[in-house]
Amino acid sequence: MTAPLVEVTDLAITFPAGEGARPEDAVRAVDKLSFTLAPGRALGIVGESGSGKSTVAAALLDLHRGTGARVGGTVRVDGLDVLAAPEAELRRLRGGTAAMIFQDPLSSLDPYYAIGDQIAEVHRVHRPDASWRTARARAVEALDRVGIADAARRARSRPHEFSGGMRQRALIAMALACEPRLMIADEPTTALDVTVQAQILDLLHELRAETAMGLVLVTHDLGVVAGSVDEVLVMRAGRAVEHGPVGEVLSAPAAPYTKELLAAVPRVDAVRERPAIPAPRKAVRPAPSAAPAPGEPLVEATGLRREFGRRAARTTAVEEVSLTVRAGETLGLVGESGSGKTTLGRMLVRLLDPTAGTLRYRGREIGSLGERQLRPLRSELQMVFQDPASSLNPRRTIGESVADPLRAAGELDDAAIVRRARELLERVGLDPAWYHRYPHEFSGGQRQRVGIARALAPSPRLLVCDEPVSALDVTTQAQVMELLGELRRELGLSLVFIAHDLAVVRAVSDRVAVMRAGRIVEEGPVDTVYDHPQHPYTQGLLAAVPVLDPQVAADRRALRAVA
Structure with missing residues (x-):
């Protein structure tokens, strides 16, 4: 019988609490976890942020050594007792016998x-x-x-x-x-486009086939593990809640938590009932002008162009883009990195000036307006950014960050501003009592809710959401998507939803525009475009989307190999 390449027994990892905290406040990140991996096999470790999956991956190379973490149990890699090995043997292990790929290259x-x-x-x-x-x-x-x-x-x-x-x-x-005999990949495709993600996963599969290398793949994306591993280990709060062959776990999960994760995964082939474009039912505060009628053109772009750089170094990010965003609808904007979708989104809310073309908001040309002329419209055109950690001031409380747009409007006194900011926090599902907490005290999903609350403060008509859920777990992602849907229905908002995840875009959008190299190559009702894509580029994007059926994933990989 072949000896295991990886053998983990009763692994327990505890991180000390902060300075001055009590010993009982220490955090148990991994609790009595056991698993094995045979040579040439692949194991997927999945779970939400905080489940302990990356902590386990680091323990395979004893990367917790010297950090103050308490590590118990046994970890063996290619026969070496990793936790007891001297530094010289660990150095030979790291990069030689086993290598690690991190999320952010x-x-x-x-x-x-x-x-x-x-x-x-x-x-x-x-x-x-x-x-x-x-x-x-x-x-x-x-x-x-x-x-x-x-x-x-x-x-x-x-x-x-x-x-x-x-x-x-x-x-x-x-x-x-x-x-190396073992590759440990910690979220290696999280920030990549679907086509590039498929290429990286195909590459890992090919390398395993060529070298009989073992693979531990850590991810929060169940679609990624479906076509990439033999077994899957589902973690929650440091414990294994389910472990078995990937086909069995994904098709017939036994644990309620696994079922919840699978239910939260957006499906690129799922057709949902799409309600009529809603009329606004209530506002966060009185709007400066009457609401446009549902379905009426809100923003109209014609021949938009945006260039960066000067002379020989000049590049064109957006080229001859024409589209309409209607009142009360959600327009999805998809494409690979560098396709121009973020640049276009920033132009729609006038955070970037168009180089050429016209941009109309409610019939008024705004593409050429100066900042003083734009100021009255700023409240109606807002943006939710991809990374709330970098868009929130770490030195200001979340309540003050939400209150800032209200102070800038100058229409309310301090007491009313604080009261309104608390109402906004509560509206996006946060406790108003957290007003005085700082961004670092919140999870990624909670910070994104703060970003949404801040964008809602001026009572916008148009909300451009730039990759608002790309870095979130599937359950948190589903919560934020549902929140945006509720806000759209209640406030009559128009949304432009920018994402490289096509399944997410289908779940939230009424119409979709596909961008490539700065141009829109296909546009239409989202179900029509997804079910009957006309442009080869759209067809390629959809073919690269991960699926939850391992056999379908293998068939697609085989097709890509001969393409």
């Missing part, structure tokens, strides 16, 4: 050094007898192996010269430099 790559030199350095650390010439040749070979075209030339590039998908491939190449 920018934070894992040194911005000052060429990609090839960084890979060569890893090779030299674990093969000290190898010359620099040999190590660099190995780096080029690894880059070529992960699908980087013209690898010898691109090995001299620095991280900022690579796209997100290419940087993730470079991290995989670095992990492969010493031909």
